[in-house]
Amino acid sequence: MALFADRRAAGRVLAAHLEPWRGTDAVVLGIARGGVVVAAEVAGALGLELDAVVVRKLGAAGQEEFAVGAIAEGVRIVTADAVRWAGMTEHDVERVESTERDELRRRTDAYGTGRATLAGRTAIVVDDGVATGASAVAACRALRRHEPSRIVLAVPVAPERWMPPADAADEYVCPHREADFWAVGQFYDAFTQTSDEEVVALLRQRHDLLG
Structure with a gap:
């Protein structure tokens, strides 16, 4: 059996490791597309704003x-x-x-990203996992240009020895650091592709909820 049933389950696990940011002015930014599903669970559990960051491998x-x-x-x-x-x-x-x-x-x-103001706030960058780390690092460096006070990279699973470079993230949260790692999908029972429509719906739902 895999570590996570699906991305939503992974988001709930990750949220438990991000409790220090509950109710703060931190912004959760999911790496589109799959990372937004994980990020939506984190943002909902911790009462935080949700946005997305687009990266292409x-x-x-x-x-x-x-x-x-x-x-x-x-x-x-x-x-x-x-x-x-x-x-x-x-x-x-x-x-x-x-x-x-x-x-x-x-x-x-399509996603209408960039709604959240990041200057002076903590940016919690979330993906469904790290393989090579290129996408996560690109996302963090792109967001650094918006002058957040701190960038936290948070993923549910990653290779045991992987760490983000210091210029990308100020803090790294990963509850499952695995030695036997060949692909992110191996740790999920369901790892289907996330659609554009699902990303847009998750962002809209969270935005409407917070008003």
Whole structure:
């Protein structure tokens, strides 16, 4: 049996480890798409504002699930070792990035992100898990530009030895740090793709609830 039944269950587990921020002015930001489902549970449990941050993974040619990097608003991360392992050229990476930048813009427009004011507040960045860490780091660095007082990266599961770089997150919360790790989905009984419609609905529900 997996650690979590689904992303909502993972969110409830993660919320229990984020109790110090209950009722504060912290903002929970889910990494779209799947991270928003986890983040919605965290925000609901702790009575916090919810928003999303859009990140696009740069997938290896023919192995899209393997990230050679990630992009977010004003951020580009490319891991040279991963590019070499994937046998990609710089031109290959640029071609993938061009496609993903179009999708980044589309999703940002579709979700209506950026509603929450981050300046001077704690930003709790939530995803459904970390594999290579490229997406999580890109999200945190993108949000750093909005001058939050503190960035907390919170995920339910990640590789045992992984840690975010200091310039990305001020604090890292992860209840399950696993030695035997090959993909985030292995820790979920249900890990279906989250739709754009579900992301929009979760953001709207939380926004309407808080008025």
